[in-house]
Amino acid sequence: MNKVLVGVAMCLSLALAGCSSTSKVSGKSTAVPIEERSSGVGGEAGGGVPGAGVSTAGAPGASLASGGVGAGTGARGGDGAGAGAGTAGAAGAAAFQTQALGAAGAEGQSLGGSAGSVAGTGNPVTDPRFKDPNNILSKRIIYFDFDSYAIRDEFRAIVEAHARYLRENPSVRSILQGHTDERGSRDYNLALGQRRAESVKQAMSLMGVQDEQVEAVSLGEEKPAQEGHDEVAWQLNRRTEIYYQGE
Amino acid sequence: MFPKSLLSFLTSVRPWLSAFLIASLLAPAMAGAGMTIEIIGGATNKIPVAIAPFVGDAGKEDDPAEVVRTDLQRSGMFELVSTSGLGKPGEAQSIAHAQWRARGADAVVVGQANRLPDGRMDIRFRVYDVVRQIQLAGFSYVVPAALSRTVGHKIADVVHEKLTGISGIFSGRVAYILKRAGRYELQVADTDGDNSVTIASSPEPIISPIWSPNGNKLAYVSFEHKKPVVYVQNLADGKRKAVANFRGSNYSPAWSPDGSQLAVTLSKDQTSAIYLMDADGGDPVRISRGGSLDTEPAFSPDGKWIYFTSDRGGTPQIYRMNTSGGELKRMTFEGSYNVSPAISPDGRYLAYIRREGVGFHVAVQDLETGQNQILTDTLYDESPSFAANGRTILYATLVRGKGVLATVSVDGLIKQRLSLSGDLREPAWGP
Numbered sequence: 001m002n003k004v005l006v007g008v009a010m011c012l013s014l015a016l017a018g019c020s021s022t023s024k025v026s027g028k029s030t031a032v033p034i035e036e037r038s039s040g041v042g043g044e045a046g047g048g049v050p051g052a053g054v055s056t057a058g059a060p061g062a063s064l065a066s067g068g069v070g071a072g073t074g075a076r077g078g079d080g081a082g083a084g085a086g087t088a089g090a091a092g093a094a095a096f097q098t099q100a101l102g103a104a105g106a107e108g109q110s111l112g113g114s115a116g117s118v119a120g121t122g123n124p125v126t127d128p129r130f131k132d133p134n135n136i137l138s139k140r141i142i143y144f145d146f147d148s149y150a151i152r153d154e155f156r157a158i159v160e161a162h163a164r165y166l167r168e169n170p171s172v173r174s175i176l177q178g179h180t181d182e183r184g185s186r187d188y189n190l191a192l193g194q195r196r197a198e199s200v201k202q203a204m205s206l207m208g209v210q211d212e213q214v215e216a217v218s219l220g221e222e223k224p225a226q227e228g229h230d231e232v233a234w235q236l237n238r239r240t241e242i243y244y245q246g247e
Numbered sequence: 248m249f250p251k252s253l254l255s256f257l258t259s260v261r262p263w264l265s266a267f268l269i270a271s272l273l274a275p276a277m278a279g280a281g282m283t284i285e286i287i288g289g290a291t292n293k294i295p296v297a298i299a300p301f302v303g304d305a306g307k308e309d310d311p312a313e314v315v316r317t318d319l320q321r322s323g324m325f326e327l328v329s330t331s332g333l334g335k336p337g338e339a340q341s342i343a344h345a346q347w348r349a350r351g352a353d354a355v356v357v358g359q360a361n362r363l364p365d366g367r368m369d370i371r372f373r374v375y376d377v378v379r380q381i382q383l384a385g386f387s388y389v390v391p392a393a394l395s396r397t398v399g400h401k402i403a404d405v406v407h408e409k410l411t412g413i414s415g416i417f418s419g420r421v422a423y424i425l426k427r428a429g430r431y432e433l434q435v436a437d438t439d440g441d442n443s444v445t446i447a448s449s450p451e452p453i454i455s456p457i458w459s460p461n462g463n464k465l466a467y468v469s470f471e472h473k474k475p476v477v478y479v480q481n482l483a484d485g486k487r488k489a490v491a492n493f494r495g496s497n498y499s500p501a502w503s504p505d506g507s508q509l510a511v512t513l514s515k516d517q518t519s520a521i522y523l524m525d526a527d528g529g530d531p532v533r534i535s536r537g538g539s540l541d542t543e544p545a546f547s548p549d550g551k552w553i554y555f556t557s558d559r560g561g562t563p564q565i566y567r568m569n570t571s572g573g574e575l576k577r578m579t580f581e582g583s584y585n586v587s588p589a590i591s592p593d594g595r596y597l598a599y600i601r602r603e604g605v606g607f608h609v610a611v612q613d614l615e616t617g618q619n620q621i622l623t624d625t626l627y628d629e630s631p632s633f634a635a636n637g638r639t640i641l642y643a644t645l646v647r648g649k650g651v652l653a654t655v656s657v658d659g660l661i662k663q664r665l666s667l668s669g670d671l672r673e674p675a676w677g678p
Contacts, residue, residue: 177473177474182627183602183607183627184584184586184600184602184607184629185543185556185586185587185600185607185629185630186454186455186629186630186672186673187454187455187498187499187512187542187543187556187586187587188542188543188556188563188586188587190475190496190498190499190512190519190542191512191514191519191540191541191542191556192540193496194495194496194514194519194540195519195539195540198514198517198518215494215495216495216514217473217474217475217495217496217514218474218475218496218498218514219452219470219473219474219475220454220475220498222452222454222470223452223470229645229648
């Protein structure tokens, strides 16, 4: 509950702050801040993705929340949110959200809403194997060669371990984030990052993981793990990261 | 051998010279905007023009004459002639053409800027060809005082067009992303960096801003929900809508020339493909097929074609298809990485990014001849877009690790670099 209040308060204060016009030309206020996610960790690709979901407050069939795994999978998977899983595409067609940035309500609620949407036997958040450096399940990053989305042999075991876990815990949801190094077009890199995420998802499907358990998204070159401009940094940025709902 | 009157030479052979005289984008910023602009290169034959001080009580900050001077000078195409000692002719008096001619000017701009009792500014100007001793243009404006600089840019556009035959681009607006202090700000500013307004700001990346054809909206991609989602935002009231928020990634918005549709890249059907949808949001229809990675759609100005990047041939290259996805044609064949297509408003040129060795450069293809040329020697170019006159390309690049915006003329001769404290990226020229 506290999280919701904090979230709403933050949203309102940011919305109010944003109303000041910075334009000399027109008197209209056009500065529009986007609310900060209280769980967001700036610049850190590993920070709080699934927990920061934004639910489409109260919209039935709105299974594609504009958010991470927390809210999105809740609706998509049908566990607890009441929305049918269906195919993502069909459900998504009806799911447009009109967001007025001043409407803090929808965004504010999400911070509370992400709690409690997990069901199922496995819980990667509490399962110690996911944090134990000696356990393969704590390994979450698959690296790629330049311009490539092929999974290298040395990472197969990691993919298999997570696939096995997901297969054995069919109500657990995960999100795969694909990334690229900074070189080249941002948009092409979004597509390439998407390929890298899809590549891991496909490998998992072949091992029996259900489609609705995994969402593949791309962050392109936008969230590098390393900020440098050399191959040392670039190779650390060409990656897919595995996150679980609730992290 | 230069003819006695450069100006009449120019006007008589205008079409030929148009190929060489390239409009350059950005005048230097005033100190207030904080943006630094460096000019590199310039036209081979600069037109000498005198901008006489305007009569009236405009303050220094808002002086339209000063805006005209800086715009024209930094365009790389004009030579400013000194006006000292020749007074303030204003715009109502007759012009002493011979006097200006004797100074070496081919043209002179005179005018006035007076404050009205209600606080608005009454700004008038005339531009004369002092060789032929005729007036080329004259306009008057009554505007709120805050728009004095904008009027200065409009005057510079008129002068530019009258003297070179090419529309000026000083009075437009540009959108870009400024990253600083851990935040991403989508800003819109004058072409000299002044009058910047923050449209949206977020701790997560914002990319791919693109103007609607009527200039009233911006579409962009935001990562505020930790995955790419396409938004359309009204500039007037700041209201926005997530128009593409499907499962997976949603990015690369492009407006159809009539503003009614958006082309976007969606990954919702297990592959990155290009879809068409209503600009207000609605069911997307997939139009690209056969590739495993199709993205970066860009409409041709006549709305018939969509250019895009695809790896269907094995490496990322630029293709063209019609709006139903048929009549596929490959556009780039040189090198193994050609991406980010942008079409000039007159449909003549395709700008894009080519990787050569370790560098990513802005390149341009003449769509009639098929000839390709690399225009830049900066190494990390991205996001090319054309100015409204089709002669200048705006793009982003890295200089010593810092994100800056840059322009290059389609012939590669005139270049500018713009920087702010912070990283600049993803520029988009307003219509």
